[in-house]
Amino acid sequence: VQLVESGGGLVQPGGSLRLSCAASGFTFSSYTMMWYRQAPGKERELVANIGSSGGTINVADPVKGRFTISRDNAKNTVYLQMNSLKPEDTAVYYCRARGVRSYWGQGTQVTVSS
Numbered sequence: 001v002q003l004v005e006s007g008g009g010l011v012q013p014g015g016s017l018r019l020s021c022a023a024s025g026f027t028f029s030s031y032t033m034m035w036y037r038q039a040p041g042k043e044r045e046l047v048a049n050i051g052s053s054g055g056t057i058n059v060a061d062p063v064k065g066r067f068t069i070s071r072d073n074a075k076n077t078v079y080l081q082m083n084s085l086k087p088e089d090t091a092v093y094y095c096r097a098r099g100v101r102s103y104w105g106q107g108t109q110v111t112v113s114s
Contacts, residue, residue, distance in 0.1 A: 001025035001103050003095050008108030011085055015112070019080040021095030021105055031099035033071055033078040037091035044094070048080065085112045
């Protein structure tokens, strides 16, 4: 089983990034997919989740209206589109697959700074 995040990096405040999480080794279309983040010195927090068919989506209040979660079950990939980024969005972003079992990716660093 693998979850491989990509798309992180350094961006200026107000900028955008799109994170991807490519999954393999399990039935992706049967799993709820989730994005978490963990900033230095803080607990890991849920950013957004999307149901197995994409019909159920929840986004945390701090990022609502700025971040969008989506998935492509044909590509076994979940995305996190992040717009209007703020310095407080700086964190390591992780994807998680939740179903019969739970799997985590290794994370990708997002740094928002001028």
